[in-house]
Amino acid sequence: MSLLMARQQERSEETRIRILEAAEKCFAQKGYDATSVMRICQTAGLSKGAVYHHFSSKEDLFVALLRRWLDGLDAQLAVLRENKGSIPEGLLAMTEIVREILQSGERQLPMYLEFYNKAARDHRVWRATLEPYRRYREYFSQMIQSGISEGSMRAVDPDSVATIIVSLGLGLLIQGLLDPTGADWEKVSYEGLQILLQGLRKP
Amino acid sequence: MSLLMARQQERSEETRIRILEAAEKCFAQKGYDATSVMRICQTAGLSKGAVYHHFSSKEDLFVALLRRWLDGLDAQLAVLRENKGSIPEGLLAMTEIVREILQSGERQLPMYLEFYNKAARDHRVWRATLEPYRRYREYFSQMIQSGISEGSMRAVDPDSVATIIVSLGLGLLIQGLLDPTGADWEKVSYEGLQILLQGLRKP
Amino acid sequence: MSLLMARQQERSEETRIRILEAAEKCFAQKGYDATSVMRICQTAGLSKGAVYHHFSSKEDLFVALLRRWLDGLDAQLAVLRENKGSIPEGLLAMTEIVREILQSGERQLPMYLEFYNKAARDHRVWRATLEPYRRYREYFSQMIQSGISEGSMRAVDPDSVATIIVSLGLGLLIQGLLDPTGADWEKVSYEGLQILLQGLRKP
Amino acid sequence: MSLLMARQQERSEETRIRILEAAEKCFAQKGYDATSVMRICQTAGLSKGAVYHHFSSKEDLFVALLRRWLDGLDAQLAVLRENKGSIPEGLLAMTEIVREILQSGERQLPMYLEFYNKAARDHRVWRATLEPYRRYREYFSQMIQSGISEGSMRAVDPDSVATIIVSLGLGLLIQGLLDPTGADWEKVSYEGLQILLQGLRKP
DNA sequence: ACTATCGGGACCGCCCGTTAGT
DNA sequence: ACTAACGGGCGGTCCCGATAGT
Numbered sequence: 001m002s003l004l005m006a007r008q009q010e011r012s013e014e015t016r017i018r019i020l021e022a023a024e025k026c027f028a029q030k031g032y033d034a035t036s037v038m039r040i041c042q043t044a045g046l047s048k049g050a051v052y053h054h055f056s057s058k059e060d061l062f063v064a065l066l067r068r069w070l071d072g073l074d075a076q077l078a079v080l081r082e083n084k085g086s087i088p089e090g091l092l093a094m095t096e097i098v099r100e101i102l103q104s105g106e107r108q109l110p111m112y113l114e115f116y117n118k119a120a121r122d123h124r125v126w127r128a129t130l131e132p133y134r135r136y137r138e139y140f141s142q143m144i145q146s147g148i149s150e151g152s153m154r155a156v157d158p159d160s161v162a163t164i165i166v167s168l169g170l171g172l173l174i175q176g177l178l179d180p181t182g183a184d185w186e187k188v189s190y191e192g193l194q195i196l197l198q199g200l201r202k203p
Numbered sequence: 204m205s206l207l208m209a210r211q212q213e214r215s216e217e218t219r220i221r222i223l224e225a226a227e228k229c230f231a232q233k234g235y236d237a238t239s240v241m242r243i244c245q246t247a248g249l250s251k252g253a254v255y256h257h258f259s260s261k262e263d264l265f266v267a268l269l270r271r272w273l274d275g276l277d278a279q280l281a282v283l284r285e286n287k288g289s290i291p292e293g294l295l296a297m298t299e300i301v302r303e304i305l306q307s308g309e310r311q312l313p314m315y316l317e318f319y320n321k322a323a324r325d326h327r328v329w330r331a332t333l334e335p336y337r338r339y340r341e342y343f344s345q346m347i348q349s350g351i352s353e354g355s356m357r358a359v360d361p362d363s364v365a366t367i368i369v370s371l372g373l374g375l376l377i378q379g380l381l382d383p384t385g386a387d388w389e390k391v392s393y394e395g396l397q398i399l400l401q402g403l404r405k406p
Numbered sequence: 407m408s409l410l411m412a413r414q415q416e417r418s419e420e421t422r423i424r425i426l427e428a429a430e431k432c433f434a435q436k437g438y439d440a441t442s443v444m445r446i447c448q449t450a451g452l453s454k455g456a457v458y459h460h461f462s463s464k465e466d467l468f469v470a471l472l473r474r475w476l477d478g479l480d481a482q483l484a485v486l487r488e489n490k491g492s493i494p495e496g497l498l499a500m501t502e503i504v505r506e507i508l509q510s511g512e513r514q515l516p517m518y519l520e521f522y523n524k525a526a527r528d529h530r531v532w533r534a535t536l537e538p539y540r541r542y543r544e545y546f547s548q549m550i551q552s553g554i555s556e557g558s559m560r561a562v563d564p565d566s567v568a569t570i571i572v573s574l575g576l577g578l579l580i581q582g583l584l585d586p587t588g589a590d591w592e593k594v595s596y597e598g599l600q601i602l603l604q605g606l607r608k609p
Numbered sequence: 610m611s612l613l614m615a616r617q618q619e620r621s622e623e624t625r626i627r628i629l630e631a632a633e634k635c636f637a638q639k640g641y642d643a644t645s646v647m648r649i650c651q652t653a654g655l656s657k658g659a660v661y662h663h664f665s666s667k668e669d670l671f672v673a674l675l676r677r678w679l680d681g682l683d684a685q686l687a688v689l690r691e692n693k694g695s696i697p698e699g700l701l702a703m704t705e706i707v708r709e710i711l712q713s714g715e716r717q718l719p720m721y722l723e724f725y726n727k728a729a730r731d732h733r734v735w736r737a738t739l740e741p742y743r744r745y746r747e748y749f750s751q752m753i754q755s756g757i758s759e760g761s762m763r764a765v766d767p768d769s770v771a772t773i774i775v776s777l778g779l780g781l782l783i784q785g786l787l788d789p790t791g792a793d794w795e796k797v798s799y800e801g802l803q804i805l806l807q808g809l810r811k812p
Numbered sequence: 813a814c815t816a817t818c819g820g821g822a823c824c825g826c827c828c829g830t831t832a833g834t
Numbered sequence: 835a836c837t838a839a840c841g842g843g844c845g846g847t848c849c850c851g852a853t854a855g856t
Contacts, residue, residue, distance in 0.1 A: 012835070031324060033236030036827060047837050052829065054835095110323040117320045119381060120313045121234060130382050157394070163378075163386050164395040168367065171374030175366075178322060179333050183366050191360070192367035199402030211816065211855060218817080239845055250819040251847085257817090261846065414833060418839065437730060439642030442823055453841045454825085460839090464824070516729045523726045525787060526719040527640060536788050563800070569792050570777065570801035573784060577776030580783070584728060585739050589772050597766070598773040605808030621813070645849060656815050661851065663813095 016054050018044045020068065023061050028110040032062060032118065066115055066128055073132045077139065087147035088197045091165070098169060098189045102176045109177035133170075137162045147200075154202045161200065168192055219257045221247045223271060226264050231313045235265060235321070269318055269331055276335045280342060290350035291400045294343075294368070301372060301392045305379045312380035336373075340365045347403075356403045364403065371395055422460045424450045426474060429467050434516040438468060438524070472521055472534055479538045483545060493553035494603050497571070504575060504595045508582045515583035539576075543568045553606075560608045567606065574598055625663045627653045629677065632670050637719040641671060641727065675724055675737055682741045686748065696756035697806050700774070707778060707798045711785045718786035742779075746771045756809075763811045770809065777801055 022044035026035040037058050041048050055061040080094060101108075119129040140162035147153040172192070176185035225247035229238040240261050244251050258264040283297060304311075322332040343365035350356040375395070379388035428450035432441040443464050447454050461467040486500060507514075525535040546568035553559040578598070582591035631653035635644040646667050650657050664670040689703060728738040749771035756762040781801070785794035 008835080015835080029324075031236075031320065033234075037829085038827075048829080049831095049838080050836055058828070110320070113316065113320045113323055116377070116381065117234065117313075117316045120316055121237075126381070130385070133378060133382070134385070156398075159386070160391050160394050161398070163375075163391045164371065164398065167374030167378060167391075167395070168371045169374065170377060171370030171372065172366075174319070174373060174377070175336060175370060178319070178329070179336070182333070182337070183362070188363050188366045188370075191363045192370070195359075195364070195367065195399055195402035197402070199398035199400070215817065240847085241845075250821095252818050252820070252849090254818095255847070414838070421839080437642075437726065439640075440730075443825085444823075453843095455827090455840050455842070458825070462825095516726075519722065519726045519729055522783075522787070523640065523719070523722045526722055527638075532787070536791070539784060539788070540791070562804075565792075566797050566800045567804070569781075569784075569797045570804065573780030573797075573801070574773065574777045575780065576783060577778065577780030578772075580725070580779060581742060581772075581776060584725065584735070585742070588739070588743070589768070594769050594772050594776075597769050598776070601765075601770070601773065601805055601808035603808070605804035605806070617813080624813080646851085647849075657851080658814055658816080658853095667850070 012054075015046065015050060019046065019051055019054055019061070020065060024065055024111060027062070027065070027114055028107055031110065032114050062114075062118070063124065063128075065111070066125060069111070069115070070128060070132060074135075077132075077135065080139070087143055087150065087152055090143065091197065092190065092193055095186065095189045095193055098172060098176070099186045101173060102180065102185055112174075112177070133166060136166050140165050144200075151202070153197075153200045156200060161196075165193070165196065168196070215257075218249065218253060222249065222254055222257055222264070223268060227268055227314060228310075230265070230268070230317055231310055234313065235317050265317075265321070266327065266331075268314070269328060272314070272318070273331060273335060277338075280335075280338065283342070290346055290353065290355055293346065294400065295393065295396055298389070298392045298396055301375060301379070302389045304376060305383070305388055315380070336369060339369050339372075343368050350403075354405070356400075357405045359403060364399075368396070368399065371399070418460075421452065421456060425452065425457055425460055425467070426471060430471055430517060433468070433471070433520055434514065437516065438520050468520075468524070469530065469534075471517070472531060475517070475521070476534060476538060480541075483538075483541065486545070493549055493556065493558055496549065497603065498596065498599055501592070501595045501599055504578060504582070505592045507579060508586070508591055518583070539572060542572050542575075546571050550606075557608070559606045562606060567602075571599070571602065574602070621663075624655065624659060628655065628660055628663055628670070629674060633674055633720060636671070636674070636723055637717065640719065641723050671723075671727070672733065672737075674720070675734060678720070678724070679737060679741060683744075686741075686744065689748070696752055696759065696761055699752065700806065701799065701802055704795065704798045704802055707781060707785070708795045710782060711789065711794055721786070742775060745775050749774050753809075760811070762806075762809045765809060770805075774802070774805065777805070 019040065023035075023040045026040050026043055029035075030039075037048060037051060040061075041051055044051070051061070055064060076097065080097070085093070115125065115129050119126040137159070141158040144153065144156070144158035144161045148155055148158065169189070172185055172189045175182065222243065226238075226243045229243050229246055232238075233242075240251065240254060243264075244254055247254070254264070258267060279300065283300070288296070318328065318332050322329040340362070344361040347356065347359070347361035347364045351358055351361070372392070375388055375392050378385065425446065429441075429446045432446050432449055435441075436445075443454065443457060446467075447457055450457070457467070461470060482503065486503070491499070521531065521535050525532040543565070547564040550559065550562070550564035550567045554561055554564070575595070578591055578595050581588065628649065632644075632649045635649050635652055638644075639648075646657060646660060649670075650660055653660070660670070664673065685706065689706070694702070724734065724738050728735040746768070750767040753762065753765070753767035753770045757764055757767070778798070781794055781798050784791065
């Protein structure tokens with residue numbers, strides 16, 4: 001009996017994911033408002049009742065999607081933490097991420113923007129959207145601090161520098177996603193970080 | 204006769220601007236989709252007939268707003284071009300702009316995001332939105348080139364550096380607009396540019 | 407299970423018919439364009455959601471109505487085919503139909519005209535509207551041919567005569583529906599056919 | 610001065626006709642309801658004010674068009690009255706009209722239907738639309754009476770026969786206009802009248 | 813006589829979410 | 835768990851007509 005239930009739960013979870021992915025696809029293509037719940041249903045090959053069985057509203061579905069995205073970001077960050085080597089080397093290695101995001105980006109950019117857009121109006125979304133930035137900044141701040149401690153950087157305000165790095169990354173990302181062929185974004189991000197590190201070297 | 208005609212045209216132009224400003228306000232507050240044309244009319248104190256006399260659709264109104272914004276950016280850029288002094292000084296002076304935008308930002312951020320969001324879907328908006336970036340990059344590129352020529356910077360790829368500066372600015376802006384109290388954005392932008400310039404100095 | 411399902415389908419079909427009849431009534435009273443979907447909903451005692459669940463557009467609803475009308479005509483034609491007796495007798499018996507249509511006409515005339523009117527502009531409607539004429543003409547053509555074969559008529563072009571009969575019927579119908587009291591349409595249609603038959607007799 | 614006024618009146622009248630013709634064209638193409646006053650203005654190359662200067666409403670413009678059409682019919686009838694020869698010959702000669710109408714018809718049919726359609730709902734239009742039928746019927750009635758008097762026809766009810774002839778003509782017309790290539794309408798109308806006349810001959 | 817601007821209104825289509833049913 | 839039917843409502847668009855202006 002518990003096995004059967006497990007089966008059913010499994011099926012249910014599958015459906016839930018089908019819906020989430022259909023929603024992501026639709027939102028990315030047309031935007032949140034322009035996407036009707038009906039369309040999501042069709043994309044998922046389900047009926048409305050199914051969607052409203054798993055999510056209490058369209059908004060709820062969106063937030064679930066947001067949370068899913070954030071979890072992904074956390075996972076990425078966790079991978080980063082395991083990097084070894086000197087601090088500057090570690091930072092440079094991270095430009096890799098930019099490339100990864102850019103590659104998988106075409107599909108996801110519109111969703112990012114959708115998140116930002118909602119964040120400007122919806123407090124709950126706003127909080128959730130900003131969270132990762134703070135976390136990234138904190139992470140970089142610690143790295144900078146370590147760099148200063150180990151003597152490979154001059155004494156600067158770690159928080160400021162962390163913010164600068166995150167800003168540079170975000171700016172590159174948005175431009176790269178909006179205009180993939182406008183520049184060699186990977187190269188630019190690498191060079192940008194190099195210049196920054198150069199500027200942070202001990203005199 | 205043409206003088207009298209001017210009166211009517213003048214009034215018409217006034218109305219047009221009233222509509223644009225009402226639309227900007229509404230879009231910023233609630234977002235494009237959540238703003239009904241009716242609401243814009245009420246905000247402007249006009250009827251639907253008036254709005255649809257001046258703009259052929261809600262979308263058209265939006266694009267007009269976008270164009271207006273771009274013109275403003277161009278004006279800002281034009282002012283910048285007149286700055287004197289050494290290149291690094293000039294660049295640092297420009298962080299001023301970031302402050303200005305941030306100050307007037309609360310009102311405009313949602314509109315920016317609305318632009319970006321639309322840009323991801325609408326080719327016309329996309330083109331118009333990207334245009335300023337290219338222009339800014341070109342402008343910075345020339346500055347860098349001058350800096351290298353005048354010997355105040357080491358030889359680097361001017362385009363890359365320009366892209367980096369713009370990216371940094373964009374990233375700071377978005378974060379600053381989303382999270383005004385999250386950092387001292389003005390200070391950070393100033394420091395960021397300083398570090399970059401440090402990194403660009405001749406060895 | 408399929409039995410229970412039938413219940414729901416049944417109810418659904420009932421609703422569909424309720425909508426169709428409400429639409430027919432409204433279109434007949436006010437005309438297609440002057441009838442708002444909302445009014446149809448009120449007449450049917452249903453909500454817009456119901457109507458747009460069963461029909462994809464107002465136009466679609468109209469076409470469904472047209473198809474329904476055509477099916478009715480086919481049924482009438484099928485009844486006619488079973489008539490016995492000599493050909494001329496059969497033809498004369500058919501003036502009955504004119505009477506029937508005229509009696510039920512007050513309600514339906516405006517719909518006919520609506521069909522014709524749309525037919526002039528919409529190819530789909532045009533085709534569907536013309537179909538019955540061709541069928542009637544073919545039917546009469548065969549009757550005339552039989553009449554010639556059995557010797558009760560002189561040799562004439564059956565197609566032409568069929569067209570003439572249909573035309574006479576159509577002309578009488580339209581006039582009769584537009585101006586019910588302008589003549590004794592039943593009598594006139596009977597006499598008209600008699601004169602025609604007289605003219606078709608063998609010399 | 611009166612010359613100048615005449616000039617102005619002339620110009621005004623020209624404009625009026627321009628509007629009427631633009632309206633006829635638009636109504637024929639799209640139908641009354643689907644034609645916006647604005648479209649008529651554009652077709653006529655005028656502004657809305659001009660139209661509303663000459664006609665008090667869209668409806669008024671339509672009625673003016675109807676009246677214009679009726680006047681044309683009267684003119685045609687007047688020409689008919691001058692025909693000479695025996696009654697049957699005269700009748701047969703009239704099939705010519707059917708051809709004329711059919712030839713010029715493609716453009717006008719939708720307007721006819723528009724008239725009929727409105728007639729079903731608007732009493733004023735209804736009266737005006739029916740008038741010509743009554744007049745035609747009366748005209749034919751007199752011809753039949755003459756035919757009986759001169760001995761070329763047997764004694765029948767002239768009114769009935771007149772109604773039959775008009776009905777036949779109307780039916781042929783509508784079919785011919787809706788489906789120009791569906792039959793050789795000229796030939797059919799000629800044969801139809803011949804058969805009728807045959808049936809009206811003295812035994 | 814004719815134009816440009818504007819007011820007010822209504823309609824179609826769609827959409828979100830609920831409920832009765834399976 | 836999932837479907838189909840339905841309710842209630844709103845939004846963009848367009849349209850007719852009026853008025854101020856030329």
